[in-house]
Amino acid sequence: MAQKDTVERILDAAEDLFSEKGFAETSLRNITTKAGVNLAAVNYHFGSKKSLIQAVFARYLTPFSDQFSSQLDLIQQQERTPEQLLKLLLITLTKSGLENPAKFAVFMRLLGLAYSQGQGHLRKFLTSEYGDVFKRYMKEINRITPQLTPVERFWRIHFMLGAAVFTMSSVDSLMAMADHDLGIESQVKDVVGQLMPFLASGLMAVENDES
Amino acid sequence: MAQKDTVERILDAAEDLFSEKGFAETSLRNITTKAGVNLAAVNYHFGSKKSLIQAVFARYLTPFSDQFSSQLDLIQQQERTPEQLLKLLLITLTKSGLENPAKFAVFMRLLGLAYSQGQGHLRKFLTSEYGDVFKRYMKEINRITPQLTPVERFWRIHFMLGAAVFTMSSVDSLMAMADHDLGIESQVKDVVGQLMPFLASGLMAVENDES
């Protein structure tokens, strides 16, 4: 084979185009042209466009969730702070091949799309494949936030997820905006560095009860 | 006229369907069928699908941004805390017809979509129409966070936006999830009540410098 095989080239092209334009706006013709393969190859290898979308996610999430599961085993007996628990996610990203900032941004963009565009098949696929690891992480969060009610905890987790997914999805254009407006060039790891204390502080926030 | 006029019925239907399925996934045939009007009526009244999308946003954002501008005038000389500044947004929402929780959720969902799906025309339209009011609000934020560097402030604003848009976009399904998992029924205003201290605490977070 002169280069990467057809399956991988389709996945690479699809990933790029999905993260750039969304699922519905990306046609199989876009993908196969970019990948330099025959139009029919997607349906030959993946069966349908839906399955291709799932395969793009699986290529990221399967190594990530395996690695994350091992990391969770390791910290079982250690002391944990919110910052350490958040860092665990970062370490896992690094160890599962997502240390490349561009790849990381693409992955977060896909995750954001999955929430906003996935009309069902994708959400079902994700929760059935990767729901268990997520639940284990949630248990760790429970342990370090005994002062929160379950409802508070539930919402704060989702606020954190939203802040992370939303900003990391558009991290390229936001960094460009920061450069343009403030004259400051940043890197993805700087943004992640900004994000961590924000999330930790939000998670641990103490409700003040002025009316 | 037996009921609301054609233009308004198209906008109502489009708003519902866009927020439910996204822009690309909603066809003019979906919209006109739901609105009970002729297919050609969209192009007759709005010119194109793109312009219809912009009109859906304008119907929310024009009253909101007018009202918000007045509110900003009022607080010019008052003391301000982060909570008060966030509350100002809520008050404006209430005063510009977005007090209906369902409408509010739809609006946030549209805002989220604008970020994730808008490939250009929508972003241009929004910043050119409503950019100024946003800048005024930013100035107020600057004033209450003198301890932050511009970069820190920039990113924290976007983290806040992300947390708000992401969770309020899916507030219906998240509330259903909370009910299902925790057996607790919530209302949108409860979620907003949870969100405020999270955002305020994240905005004011003090960086801790353990490595």
Next chain:
DNA sequence: TGTACATCAGTGAACGCGCGTTCACTGATGTAC
């Protein structure tokens, strides 16, 4: 008061287009005898 004309919201049917998918086919490689 009556007639001619202009305006304009709304209509029904058709347009060309790009979409995801299908299908019969090719050609290289491996296997059985």
Next chain:
DNA sequence: TGTACATCAGTGAACGCGCGTTCACTGATGTAC
């Protein structure tokens, strides 16, 4: 070593379909004289 057959990645062209848009038309209402 040679032949027949099976397997399978990949192909080229066509399929029907739903899309956004266009266009000639209708019919109600208002205006000028």
